[in-house]
Amino acid sequence: MQDIIIQILNGLDKGSAYALIALGLTLIFGTLGVVNFAHGALFLVGAFVAVTMQRILNLSYEVIDESQTDFLGNPLKVDTPYVIGWFGESAGNTLIDWAVPLAIFLAIPVMLIIGFVMERGLIKHFYKRPHADQILVTFGLAIVIGEIVKAFYGANPIQTPAPSSLPRTIDFGTWLGYEANAIVYPTWRLVYFFFSAIIIAGVFAFLQFTTFGMVVRAGMADRETVGLLGINIDKRFTIMFGLAASVAGLAGVMYTPILSPHYNLGMDFLVLSFVVVVVGGMGSLPGAVLAGFLLGILQSFASMNEVKAILPGIDQIIIYLIAIIVLLVRPRGLMGRAGVMED
Amino acid sequence: MKNSRFTRRGVLKTGAIGGAGLALPQYLRADGHAGFTNAPQGDTVKIGFNVPQTGPYAEEGLDELRAQELAVEHLNGMGDGGMLNTFSEKNLDGTGILGKKVEFVTGDTQTKSDVARASAQQMIEREGVIMVNGGSSSGVAIAVQGLCQEAGIIFMAGLTHSNDTTGKDRKANGFRHFFNGYMSGAALGPVLEAEYGNERQAYHLTADYTWGWTQQESIQTATEALGWGTVQNVLTPVGAGDFSSYIAPILNSGADTLILNHYGGDMVNSLSQAVQFGLRDRQVNGKDFQIIVPLYSELMAAGAGENIKGVFGSMNWNWQLQDEGTAAFTRSFGEKYGFPPSGAAHTCYVQTLLYADAVTRAGTFNPCGVAEALEGFEFDGLGNGPTLYRADDHQCFKDVLVMKGAENPTNAFDTLEIVEVTPRAQVEYPQDHPMFAGGDLGSCNPGA
Numbered sequence: 052m053q054d055i056i057i058q059i060l061n062g063l064d065k066g067s068a069y070a071l072i073a074l075g076l077t078l079i080f081g082t083l084g085v086v087n088f089a090h091g092a093l094f095l096v097g098a099f100v101a102v103t104m105q106r107i108l109n110l111s112y113e114v115i116d117e118s119q120t121d122f123l124g125n126p127l128k129v130d131t132p133y134v135i136g137w138f139g140e141s142a143g144n145t146l147i148d149w150a151v152p153l154a155i156f157l158a159i160p161v162m163l164i165i166g167f168v169m170e171r172g173l174i175k176h177f178y179k180r181p182h183a184d185q186i187l188v189t190f191g192l193a194i195v196i197g198e199i200v201k202a203f204y205g206a207n208p209i210q211t212p213a214p215s216s217l218p219r220t221i222d223f224g225t226w227l228g229y230e231a232n233a234i235v236y237p238t239w240r241l242v243y244f245f246f247s248a249i250i251i252a253g254v255f256a257f258l259q260f261t262t263f264g265m266v267v268r269a270g271m272a273d274r275e276t277v278g279l280l281g282i283n284i285d286k287r288f289t290i291m292f293g294l295a296a297s298v299a300g301l302a303g304v305m306y307t308p309i310l311s312p313h314y315n316l317g318m319d320f321l322v323l324s325f326v327v328v329v330v331g332g333m334g335s336l337p338g339a340v341l342a343g344f345l346l347g348i349l350q351s352f353a354s355m356n357e358v359k360a361i362l363p364g365i366d367q368i369i370i371y372l373i374a375i376i377v378l379l380v381r382p383r384g385l386m387g388r389a390g391v392m393e394d
Numbered sequence: 395m396k397n398s399r400f401t402r403r404g405v406l407k408t409g410a411i412g413g414a415g416l417a418l419p420q421y422l423r424a425d426g427h428a429g430f431t432n433a434p435q436g437d438t439v440k441i442g443f444n445v446p447q448t449g450p451y452a453e454e455g456l457d458e459l460r461a462q463e464l465a466v467e468h469l470n471g472m473g474d475g476g477m478l479n480t481f482s483e484k485n486l487d488g489t490g491i492l493g494k495k496v497e498f499v500t501g502d503t504q505t506k507s508d509v510a511r512a513s514a515q516q517m518i519e520r521e522g523v524i525m526v527n528g529g530s531s532s533g534v535a536i537a538v539q540g541l542c543q544e545a546g547i548i549f550m551a552g553l554t555h556s557n558d559t560t561g562k563d564r565k566a567n568g569f570r571h572f573f574n575g576y577m578s579g580a581a582l583g584p585v586l587e588a589e590y591g592n593e594r595q596a597y598h599l600t601a602d603y604t605w606g607w608t609q610q611e612s613i614q615t616a617t618e619a620l621g622w623g624t625v626q627n628v629l630t631p632v633g634a635g636d637f638s639s640y641i642a643p644i645l646n647s648g649a650d651t652l653i654l655n656h657y658g659g660d661m662v663n664s665l666s667q668a669v670q671f672g673l674r675d676r677q678v679n680g681k682d683f684q685i686i687v688p689l690y691s692e693l694m695a696a697g698a699g700e701n702i703k704g705v706f707g708s709m710n711w712n713w714q715l716q717d718e719g720t721a722a723f724t725r726s727f728g729e730k731y732g733f734p735p736s737g738a739a740h741t742c743y744v745q746t747l748l749y750a751d752a753v754t755r756a757g758t759f760n761p762c763g764v765a766e767a768l769e770g771f772e773f774d775g776l777g778n779g780p781t782l783y784r785a786d787d788h789q790c791f792k793d794v795l796v797m798k799g800a801e802n803p804t805n806a807f808d809t810l811e812i813v814e815v816t817p818r819a820q821v822e823y824p825q826d827h828p829m830f831a832g833g834d835l836g837s838c839n840p841g842a
Binding site for chain 2: 053054057058061064065119121122123127201205206207208209210212213219220232233234235236237239240308309310311313315316319350351353354355356359366367
């Protein structure tokens with residue numbers, strides 16, 4: 052039973068990342084009608100905003116330590132971060148330790164700007180082009196962004212740890228009445244799950260309870276009519292693109308302690324997230340979230356040794372298998388609107 | 395009647411000379427071959443460096459490339475000469491190879507077997523390279539080795555650790571300086587016994603391809619010989635990223651040791667996530683839970699950061715070794731690039747020098763002559779102590795390093811520390827060892 056609970060937690064955690072990326076993809080598809088294959092790259096950029104924040108906080112000045120030598124036998128250059136010089140050892144180290152959460156404040160404006168620039172500079176020119184053109188151009192953009200990241204940060208994964216002042220694990224089992232250490236789970240993964248839940252709830256609340264959100268929803272349902280009412284729906288959709296980019300970026304920032312970021316991270320998530328969107332239903336926000344968590348949990352269960360003993364290799368194909376079944380049985384996806392993707 | 399011009403003495407003399415000629419090693423008469431692929435023309439010779447310049451092992455590949463460029467500089471008489479000064483053979487004098495200036499071309503393997511083969515093929519057919527060197531990943535090495543065998547080109551493998559490279563997939567035109575999975579197991583076994591005793595229960599996570607399989611088999615054999623049990627071996631897809639689904643079952647499996655048969659980004663992620671799951675904070679079977687990473691590299695250690703502290707593994711070579719050859723190479727590389735070389739860089743540098751030396755001793759670029767010069771070749775001064783290139787399988791035998799993640803690194807470069815230099819005798823095995831069975835070198839192919 053403990054193994055099942057841990058795999059459910061794992062699934063919720065994986066599903067959080069899928070749901071956040073799929074939510075952004077769906078927002079863009081639902082508002083602008085664009086199939087954005089560069090959305091994984093926005094997740095990547097978010098992750099590297101966290102890396103950048105870590106590097107900014109670790110910016111250092113060199114002090115020569117004559118008592119030690121480097122690998123060539125020269126006096127050792129010791130790096131001391133400026134923040135330690137400015138705020139003292141304790142406060143400086145705390146700032147460095149909390150680089151990932153602090154990166155959220157940098158990521159929001161950066162991702163909004165990137166979203167605006169991407170939409171105004173490139174995507175808008177492809178609104179009336181076939182989906183195939185949109186896929187090609189956004190996929191090309193994703194490759195370019197990945198290569199730029201590699202040029203600046205290299206190809207190796209970069210450690211961006213969670214704050215060490217947080218406990219490494221939580222004894223989750225004791226909350227459920229199990230004995231101590233029966234079900235321990237990484238603290239940061241639970242943080243990620245709750246963070247995702249807040250972001251998802253925030254996006255839904257924004258769309259549901261604000262006038263802006265109401266107009267956007269109306270535009271998603273019938274863009275032409277909203278335009279005829281004298282509302283500049285394009286401007287609102289551009290803002291929604293920025294919002295979707297921010298959601299992907301924040302998902303990337305907070306995911307860095309779980310998976311060390313590398314330049315290909317966006318591609319790793321992109322295909323899975325598209326499958327999530329298709330399973331959930333193109334254009335359906337609740338569908339994206341539901342499918343994200345559902346596929347995350349199924350993928351985790353498929354990785355269990357007991358399951359693989361019966362169905363070897365199922366862990367590597369489960370998501371695609373589900374996608375095939377859903378497309379065959381219900382082409383519009385679990386919660387998709389009738390008529391979308393059913394042709 | 396015409397007198398015969400043959401005399402008894404003349405016949406004996408001619409026979410003796412002829413017999414001596416036939417008895418000469420093949421490489422000393424290799425120029426007698428009708429021809430061979432890409433025989434160098436003019437006063438230059440071109441070699442190919444086929445390394446991952448993009449993809450997951452790009453950093454490692456770029457480090458290999460740096461070392462190979464340095465080797466070419468040294469062969470052409472530039473720089474401080476590096477390991478040419480410490481190499482036990484003194485045939486290389488900085489005038490290139492056989493008096494021909496060395497030029498090189500590079501290819502990008504992308505760590506994909508098909509791409510690596512295409513890249514090597516292009517270098518052979520369009521660029522006319524006489525030898526292909528480098529690469530990371532055993533899948534790539536085996537693929538390129540097969541191509542070079544067909545093309546009649548010498549392949550000097552880079553970072554390839556699968557037993558199969560010089561086991562069931564060995565080829566007469568292919569040579570491996572790097573160590574292998576069996577050697578890692580043989581070197582790690584006694585150290586693990588001394589550190590962790592004889593009553594451990596090991597759980598393996600294994601990369602699902604040739605290297606992972608043979609690495610896992612080797613380390614399982616070594617640990618079971620100590621008396622350890624094997625709880626489970628779980629194959630994981632390469633590039634899985636999030637290993638949490640594979641790590642979670644370990645928590646209640648009864649295992650007290652996790653062996654990560656992963657490399658590169660997979661190892662960085664699986665190790666970091668295992669630590670996140672609190673494995674190293676646990677006590678199981680009355681023992682502290684331990685993690686072992688059989689194959690280490692400096693670049694992986696840097697990627698894993700704090701998580702690597704105290705974790706045992708093995709390496710082919712490390713810049714912290716104290717011998718003259720290591721010091722010379724580390725100084726050359728460090729002064730040129732500003733940081734110490736990786737193990738992958740070392741093996742590619744050494745392979746370039748070994749090839750050049752073999753050509754010089756053979757007196758020909760003919761791959762069959764070069765192969766014969768390398769077979770059974772004993773040398774020293776290249777950083778691993780006395781080393782043998784075994785004729786039977788083209789595998790180098792030398793000391794192996796047991797490493798541990800440094801508890802208190804003083805800088806970015808000493809994240810690993812040397813625990814033990816395992817002597818060569820301890821990691822040797824017969825060429826027909828079951829883990830290497832099924833292979834056949836075949837015959838050397840000179841190509842054209």
